[in-house]
Amino acid sequence: MTLEGVRGASTLHVTLRNNTLLQLTADPLFTPFPDGVTIRDLILRGANQAQTYDDNNPRFAAGIYGNGTRRLLVERCTITQMGGSGIQLDAAREVVLRDNILRENWNPDQNAFADIGFFDGLEKATITGNWCLSENDTGISIVSIDDDAREVYIAGNVCSGHRRHGIIGNNGRGIPDGVRIEGNVCNDNKWMGIYLNGDLEPASGEPVSTGRTVIIGNTCSGNGESTSGDPGIRGGINVNGGFNVVVEGNECSGNHRAGIKVRGTRIVVANNVVRESEKLTVPGTPPTTYDGHGIELWAGGPAASARELTVSGNRVYQCAGHGLLLIGVPDAFYYQTLPTEPTERVVVSANTSVENEKDGIHTWRVWGQQVTANTCERNGEAGIRVRSSDERTLVPRTSARTTTSTRTQGTGGPTRGSTSKGAARRATRWW
Amino acid sequence: MKSSGVVRGNLCSRMPFASGAFPTFGLHGEQKHGIRVDGDTPVALGNVTMRHAGAGLLYVSGAILGNNQSVDDGGGASRPVTAADGQPDRSAPTVS
Numbered sequence: 001m002t003l004e005g006v007r008g009a010s011t012l013h014v015t016l017r018n019n020t021l022l023q024l025t026a027d028p029l030f031t032p033f034p035d036g037v038t039i040r041d042l043i044l045r046g047a048n049q050a051q052t053y054d055d056n057n058p059r060f061a062a063g064i065y066g067n068g069t070r071r072l073l074v075e076r077c078t079i080t081q082m083g084g085s086g087i088q089l090d091a092a093r094e095v096v097l098r099d100n101i102l103r104e105n106w107n108p109d110q111n112a113f114a115d116i117g118f119f120d121g122l123e124k125a126t127i128t129g130n131w132c133l134s135e136n137d138t139g140i141s142i143v144s145i146d147d148d149a150r151e152v153y154i155a156g157n158v159c160s161g162h163r164r165h166g167i168i169g170n171n172g173r174g175i176p177d178g179v180r181i182e183g184n185v186c187n188d189n190k191w192m193g194i195y196l197n198g199d200l201e202p203a204s205g206e207p208v209s210t211g212r213t214v215i216i217g218n219t220c221s222g223n224g225e226s227t228s229g230d231p232g233i234r235g236g237i238n239v240n241g242g243f244n245v246v247v248e249g250n251e252c253s254g255n256h257r258a259g260i261k262v263r264g265t266r267i268v269v270a271n272n273v274v275r276e277s278e279k280l281t282v283p284g285t286p287p288t289t290y291d292g293h294g295i296e297l298w299a300g301g302p303a304a305s306a307r308e309l310t311v312s313g314n315r316v317y318q319c320a321g322h323g324l325l326l327i328g329v330p331d332a333f334y335y336q337t338l339p340t341e342p343t344e345r346v347v348v349s350a351n352t353s354v355e356n357e358k359d360g361i362h363t364w365r366v367w368g369q370q371v372t373a374n375t376c377e378r379n380g381e382a383g384i385r386v387r388s389s390d391e392r393t394l395v396p397r398t399s400a401r402t403t404t405s406t407r408t409q410g411t412g413g414p415t416r417g418s419t420s421k422g423a424a425r426r427a428t429r430w431w
Numbered sequence: 432m433k434s435s436g437v438v439r440g441n442l443c444s445r446m447p448f449a450s451g452a453f454p455t456f457g458l459h460g461e462q463k464h465g466i467r468v469d470g471d472t473p474v475a476l477g478n479v480t481m482r483h484a485g486a487g488l489l490y491v492s493g494a495i496l497g498n499n500q501s502v503d504d505g506g507g508a509s510r511p512v513t514a515a516d517g518q519p520d521r522s523a524p525t526v527s
Contacts, residue, residue, distance in 0.1 A: 157445070369437070372439045372441065373441060375441070375442045381442075383468045383483070386468040386473055387469055
């Protein structure tokens, strides 16, 4: 089926704030999936009012909504003033969204509405050349609970001015597989430019080739100024739990807290340019001020064998904190019930760190690291500082895999608990 | 079990700059030291430090040092960490 208008002249208008304009919905139990739909050169306009459903469900009042959609092409459409998301697709496969403009879909609910939103799995999708400019939660969202995104290409989009993120992947767990985020411009979003929020490592039994996420050549600037909500989730690019991730060739400038922030296993951060990260001051009594680091890497994690970090060829300038900050294995005293394993195979090489407020390169409890051939100039404190703990507070590696024992660590440390991922995740928020 | 680290072949320098010209932060202060290693059994080999107000290389007991070069570092080429430098900081980083 093809629904095609005259570019710039054909408008579909819905006047009820709770109604979706083009609904491709299928209940997968009773009806066939929508298959083979093209929507082209249309202006889809809503009622310019937020929907009134109590649960703020993005499935309602969208410009386009589909469930289980196959082979959908949406191109050169303008979607505006909807009460919910611009395009919302659940469990979609083989989707192409290109060269669309989404603006003024301004539903203010924090957790649901995106200009382009996918939920419950996405497979084989190309999302290119779209302008996502609404002041809603997220520009492009591929969050998922039950299924990971697979083979998704997000390129050349502009995601600007959102209440939280420009682009977000995952929803606190899972490993997106084969996601490439390339050449997007994400600026002036209140939390993150690009935010990938998954697991630290694949579930047992999954192949080590899982992941393969590439974040390359994006420009992220001016993100993270919001002082509401979790202040840890701020900055240009944030991989909060990732496996097999490459973050390369991105330019991040003027972001709050960090230009690039990464935590996970088998991560490469290379050839990025980061400049002028800014501090974030959260009001309170007293107010809390967080540094604005250039590149921040968290190698350790709860119950995670976080290993194989490569930080190479990056250039970091004039950030209001450390140029490169690597944080390794925490001690049990601080992280309380969380068991840990040491980091291994961490390489920091050939980076340039210049005129940052604190150290050029600062590592903290990173084990087995190689800091080689870096250039640090005119930083506020040390050029390179390798900082560690007293060995008495380190968690011995031999006990790191302990799953059920109860013991104390260090000076009156706390009791250990389960090492299961779920338990660890429930026990604390890391970011 | 001790952690280990190798700091090798890095160049750390504080080139002269005009007073007040330090960008972004105002005149925050001079770079203190070139390299400071106070991890467990660190290794610092073949680094070049230049023109720091403090020492080129600060280290703790047990560090393995070799072939490091210091050029015009005001506080000398290398010396152990002292109480005046602040002892190894075991405070936890900010987490949120």
